[in-house]
Amino acid sequence: EAGVTQFPSHSVIEKGQTVTLRCDPISGHDNLYWYRRVMGKEIKFLLHFVKESKQDESGMPNNRFLAERTGGTYSTLKVQPAELEDSGVYFCASSLGGTDTQYFGPGTRLTVL
Amino acid sequence: DQQVKQNSPSLSVQEGRISILNCDYTNSMFDYFLWYKKYPAEGPTFLISISSIKDKNEDGRFTVFLNKSAKHLSLHIVPSQPGDSAVYFCAATETDSWGKLQFGAGTQVVVTP
Numbered sequence A: 001e002a003g004v005t006q007f008p009s010h011s012v013i014e015k016g017q018t019v020t021l022r023c024d025p026i027s028g029h030d031n032l033y034w035y036r037r038v039m040g041k042e043i044k045f046l047l048h049f050v051k052e053s054k055q056d057e058s059g060m061p062n063n064r065f066l067a068e069r070t071g072g073t074y075s076t077l078k079v080q081p082a083e084l085e086d087s088g089v090y091f092c093a094s095s096l097g098g099t100d101t102q103y104f105g106p107g108t109r110l111t112v113l
Numbered sequence B: 001d002q003q004v005k006q007n008s009p010s011l012s013v014q015e016g017r018i019s020i021l022n023c024d025y026t027n028s029m030f031d032y033f034l035w036y037k038k039y040p041a042e043g044p045t046f047l048i049s050i051s052s053i054k055d056k057n058e059d060g061r062f063t064v065f066l067n068k069s070a071k072h073l074s075l076h077i078v079p080s081q082p083g084d085s086a087v088y089f090c091a092a093t094e095t096d097s098w099g100k101l102q103f104g105a106g107t108q109v110v111v112t113p
Helices: none
Strands: A005-007 A010-013 A019-024 A031-037 A043-050 A053-056 A065-068 A075-079 A088-095 A108-112 B010-014 B019-025 B032-038 B045-051 B056-059 B062-067 B072-077 B086-093 B107-112
Touching: A005 A088, A010 A019, A019 A088, A019 A108, A031 A075, A043 A065, B010 B019, B019 B032, B019 B086, B019 B107, B032 B062, B045 B056, B045 B062, B045 B072, B072 B086
Parallel strands: A010 A108, B010 B107
Antiparallel strands: A005 A019, A019 A075, A031 A043, A031 A088, A043 A053, A065 A075, A088 A108, B019 B072, B032 B045, B032 B086, B056 B062, B062 B072, B086 B107
């Protein structure tokens, strides 16, 4: 069974540009999460989808970040416009139920220059 | 504010010896704790967990201890093996916001021959 996949694996953009990250969860997993790790620090929660609905978006840093999960399958995270401090590794995770183990993707490394 | 702290950024241990990783938390509402392991260029992988109603959970070479009064947990790996070399993240969550994992900054473990 395929795990959580993320695309792209790396992205380098200029400050002010737009970037869209994609996450494909494990098939059948209703719960999808986005996290971010900045500069070797802690992994920070961004938001949690249950199917297509945002269950918890308390970790979203500001309105430059927009997450969607249309149809309740894959999810996208758009950063517009990107700032230098947005650089980091963005992880997506999925779980079958809300209390089940979260399986993480390999992450997308975003560098904003 | 960071509610889960791993104060040791790195740990070096000889193969065959015990590795002890420590984690402290500040939020008394946390009632479920997890350890994740991460290899370079991969996402975190679930290792072991413990509920706040227990003080110990064991799975093969891995044991997690929880001291609620001290708001402290530890992960013991015995015996340590070269394949255990990785970054270990402590995480916590609470019933009211289940799924929102709060992570520490990680401890890099290096197992030497």
